[in-house]
Amino acid sequence: xxxxxxxxxxxxxxxxxxxxxxxxxxxxxxxxxxxxxxxxxxxxxxxxxxxxxxxxxxxxxxxxxxxxxxxxxxxxxxxxxxxxxxxxxxxxxxxxxxxxxxxxxxxxxxxxxxxxxxxxxxxxxxxxxxxxxxxxxxxxxxxxxxxxxxxxxxxxxxxxxxxxxxxxxxxxxxxxxxxxxxxxxxxxxxxxxxxxxxxxxxxxxxxxxxxxxxxxxxxxxxxxxxxxxxxxxxxxxxxxxxxxxxxxxxxxxxxxxxxxxxxxxxxxxxxxxxxxxxxxxxxxxxxxxxxxxxxxxxxxxxxxxxxxxxxxxxxxxxxxxxxxxxxxxxxxxxxxxxxxxxxxxxxxxxxxxxxxxxxxxxxxxxxxxxxxxxxxxxx
Amino acid sequence: xxxxxxxxxxxxxxxxxxxxxxxxxxxxxxxxxxxxxxxxxxxxxxxxxxxxxxxxxxxxxxxxxxxxxxxxxxxxxxxxxxxxxxxxxxxxxxxxxxxxxxxxxxxxxxxxxxxxxxxxxxxxxxxxxxxxxxxxxxxxxxxxxxxxxxxxxxxxxxxxxxxxxxxxxxxxxxxxxxxxxxxxxxxxxxxxxxxxxxxxxxxxxxxxxxxxxxxxxxxxxxxxxxxxxxxxxxxxxxxxxxxxxxxxxxxxxxxxxxxxxxxxxxxxxxxxxxxxxxxxxxxxxxxxxxxxxxxxxxxxxxxxxxxxxxxxxxxxxxxxxxxxxxxxxxxxxxxxxxxxxxxxxxxxxxxxxxxxxxxxxxxxxxxxxxxxxxxxxxxxxxxxxxxxxxxxxxxxxxxxxxxxxx
Numbered sequence: 001x002x003x004x005x006x007x008x009x010x011x012x013x014x015x016x017x018x019x020x021x022x023x024x025x026x027x028x029x030x031x032x033x034x035x036x037x038x039x040x041x042x043x044x045x046x047x048x049x050x051x052x053x054x055x056x057x058x059x060x061x062x063x064x065x066x067x068x069x070x071x072x073x074x075x076x077x078x079x080x081x082x083x084x085x086x087x088x089x090x091x092x093x094x095x096x097x098x099x100x101x102x103x104x105x106x107x108x109x110x111x112x113x114x115x116x117x118x119x120x121x122x123x124x125x126x127x128x129x130x131x132x133x134x135x136x137x138x139x140x141x142x143x144x145x146x147x148x149x150x151x152x153x154x155x156x157x158x159x160x161x162x163x164x165x166x167x168x169x170x171x172x173x174x175x176x177x178x179x180x181x182x183x184x185x186x187x188x189x190x191x192x193x194x195x196x197x198x199x200x201x202x203x204x205x206x207x208x209x210x211x212x213x214x215x216x217x218x219x220x221x222x223x224x225x226x227x228x229x230x231x232x233x234x235x236x237x238x239x240x241x242x243x244x245x246x247x248x249x250x251x252x253x254x255x256x257x258x259x260x261x262x263x264x265x266x267x268x269x270x271x272x273x274x275x276x277x278x279x280x281x282x283x284x285x286x287x288x289x290x291x292x293x294x295x296x297x298x299x300x301x302x303x304x305x306x307x308x309x310x311x312x313x314x315x316x317x318x319x320x321x322x323x324x325x326x327x328x329x330x331x332x333x334x335x336x337x338x339x340x341x342x343x344x345x346x347x348x349x350x351x352x353x354x355x356x357x358x359x360x361x362x363x364x365x366x367x368x369x370x371x372x373x374x375x376x377x378x379x
Numbered sequence: 380x381x382x383x384x385x386x387x388x389x390x391x392x393x394x395x396x397x398x399x400x401x402x403x404x405x406x407x408x409x410x411x412x413x414x415x416x417x418x419x420x421x422x423x424x425x426x427x428x429x430x431x432x433x434x435x436x437x438x439x440x441x442x443x444x445x446x447x448x449x450x451x452x453x454x455x456x457x458x459x460x461x462x463x464x465x466x467x468x469x470x471x472x473x474x475x476x477x478x479x480x481x482x483x484x485x486x487x488x489x490x491x492x493x494x495x496x497x498x499x500x501x502x503x504x505x506x507x508x509x510x511x512x513x514x515x516x517x518x519x520x521x522x523x524x525x526x527x528x529x530x531x532x533x534x535x536x537x538x539x540x541x542x543x544x545x546x547x548x549x550x551x552x553x554x555x556x557x558x559x560x561x562x563x564x565x566x567x568x569x570x571x572x573x574x575x576x577x578x579x580x581x582x583x584x585x586x587x588x589x590x591x592x593x594x595x596x597x598x599x600x601x602x603x604x605x606x607x608x609x610x611x612x613x614x615x616x617x618x619x620x621x622x623x624x625x626x627x628x629x630x631x632x633x634x635x636x637x638x639x640x641x642x643x644x645x646x647x648x649x650x651x652x653x654x655x656x657x658x659x660x661x662x663x664x665x666x667x668x669x670x671x672x673x674x675x676x677x678x679x680x681x682x683x684x685x686x687x688x689x690x691x692x693x694x695x696x697x698x699x700x701x702x703x704x705x706x707x708x709x710x711x712x713x714x715x716x717x718x719x720x721x722x723x724x725x726x727x728x729x730x731x732x733x734x735x736x737x738x739x740x741x742x743x744x745x746x747x748x749x750x751x752x753x754x755x756x757x758x759x760x761x762x763x764x765x766x767x768x769x770x771x772x773x774x775x776x777x778x779x780x781x782x783x784x785x
Binding site for chain 1: 464501503504505506538542698726
């Protein structure tokens with residue numbers, strides 16, 4: 001059992017580090033195409049239903065060269081990387097990209113991608129912000145119909161209602177397994193270090209979801225059988241878009257800080273809720289998923305429920321502090337920050353603000369700040 | 380006002396002052412006052428007789444009167460990043476204080492947000508709604524990658540109109556009167572048409588107007604598009620411009636040697652500098668997409684048309700449409716070149732700007748330059764960079780003229 005779970009973790013860590021290898025392997029094994037899915041919420045089920053691999057595109061560490069001719073330097077860090085990868089050929093194994101226009105940057109990056117990377121088919125759509133009213137759900141379904149037609153063209157086959165139903169089942173099973181994983185990870189911080197936690201979740205972007213579910217399920221089974229961690233570490237919740245690179249995540253472990261919960265767009269926000277299994281056709285219910293979704297800077301939230309959800313998770317996971325991981329030049333997150341900071345201060349919850357920049361490697365400032373934060377939580 | 384001395388400028392000043400005074404009066408009388416984003420479908424609010432002001436217009440005033448930096452500092456002190464829109468920082472800072480030396484606007488009892496201009500307004504208004512504990516009315520215009528606005532988008536907006544009317548009825552304490560709505564739609568269209576007629580006269584060579592004056596008149600098309608009295612100002616402006624054309628005169632103080640399309644919002648904190656620099660070089664603004672954006676046109680009583688019109692704002696359209704729109708402006712304005720403001724506040728404008736400027740230049744054959752600035756944050760503008768780049772553009776335009784380029 002012990003060896004088995006280590007092997008699973010090693011596999012998932014390897015997958016997380018090698019998206020191109022996974023993409024090539026999928027294509028060789030199935031003969032089917034791969035569709036890149038931009039952040040933050042892309043209807044992967046449609047791609048999966050067509051028998052293709054939806055591959056998450058969340059940027060990466062790279063230097064920006066060609067993209068500089070398209071966008072100014074104050075463009076969000078992830079989007080700079082994504083455009084650069086498109087322009088420099090890193091994404092060439094991919095047949096199409098789906099880009100949701102969730103913020104001003106994504107709207108523009110989509111258009112730049114269309115112009116700059118013409119050999120990869122560009123599919124852009126927009127989520128409704130008035131997602132809770134019927135007109136919003138109906139509109140998103142219409143957007144999904146457009147996407148479905150474009151995906152069918154790439155796949156060269158029709159996507160049936162049964163295909164979509166099956167995809168929803170596969171994805172809901174994956175979401176449930178991932179929720180189980182993050183919950184278990186909070187109790188097993190000795191085994192599930194910040195780097196491993198991130199790798200287990202991230203690897204899901206580069207594998208067929210049913211295969212990823214199977215591995216995570218086996219890992220969860222192993223974790224359930226293990227005693228809970230008795231390590232004396234400080235427990236934190238991390239919030240933001242995403243946290244990379246691994247050298248940054250390692251700093252948490254180096255300073256005896258465990259990540260027990262996250263409110264990251266790349267992680268828990270993805271699998272917080274399921275697509276409803278009843279009420280309308282598959283695409284309508286997928287749109288309804290967005291209608292019911294809460295707790296993200298990119299989803300209209302005049303009551304700032306996101307802040308209440310963070311506070312609830314701080315209690316639920318007995319977190320000692322909150323780390324705000326601010327993606328550089330991400331304005332939706334930047335707007336939420338002053339309100340979140342105020343509430344955390346009022347509640348006397350220790351808070352650390354660090355900036356995430358995909359273009360720069362670990363900076364010494366982050367090391368000092370995480371060290372200082374760990375000491376502060378100890379006092 | 381004395382009717383005989385009435386000019387478009389004096390009437391404009393009178394009406395803009397009245398607009399802000401009326402809002403204060405309404406507030407003091409205990410009536411609800413709203414804050415609206417600049418291209419919110421004001422027809423809905425106006426029909427219910429609610430009072431409202433526009434923070435973005437207020438931010439222009441604060442910027443032009445050198446008071447933005449003070450409010451921006453307040454916002455930054457409570458945690459707003461320098462990366463977020465300076466209008467938002469300026470207004471969120473103002474909302475902490477509630478008064479300004481240059482112009483005080485009443486604090487809102489409700490807010491109306493339409494993201495056809497950008498998505499940052501959603502976050503900005505969310506924060507106002509939460510901080511002030513007031514209702515937020517949201518009309519979501521989804522970004523369109525298609526060249527034309529499809530029917531699904533129109534149906535979605537109409538669905539939101541119904542929802543917003545319900546919210547606004549509660550605030551106004553009365554039912555929505557559809558006859559009045561029809562009347563307001565008509566007035567709004569008449570104003571837009573008249574505004575567009577006046578603006579189109581800038582295409583005359585030489586232009587009868589110092590083009591930057593348009594930014595002053597914009598206050599009215601932004602703030603009072605649904606008010607009957609606005610038409611008079613735009614009609615007076617049209618008459619005055621026609622007279623100037625007949626007399627071969629212009630309010631542009633020097634000989635018009637070059638004509639440009641200005642892309643983007645003015646650099647309000649350096650408005651005087653940026654205009655004087657162009658005047659020095661004999662360059663006049665004869666076209667701009669920004670004033671044009673406020674001409675919301677549709678047929679009377681055509682709800683589909685109204686929804687389409689609000690969805691058709693340039694910032695919500697795909698890059699192909701945006702390039703075509705600039706090209707038309709450059710051609711219709713008989714421009715010799717274009718100036719693009721890389722406005723640090725406005726990512727939806729900036730992050731496609733390189734390709735838009737390049738595309739429009741390829742279609743029209745006209746040169747362009749891009750400069751760094753900001754609509755409200757004075758720290759983002761360099762006078763030296765601006766001067767050098769306008770000089771470079773002026774020289775290119777001059778050389779092309781000498782070579783007989785069209």
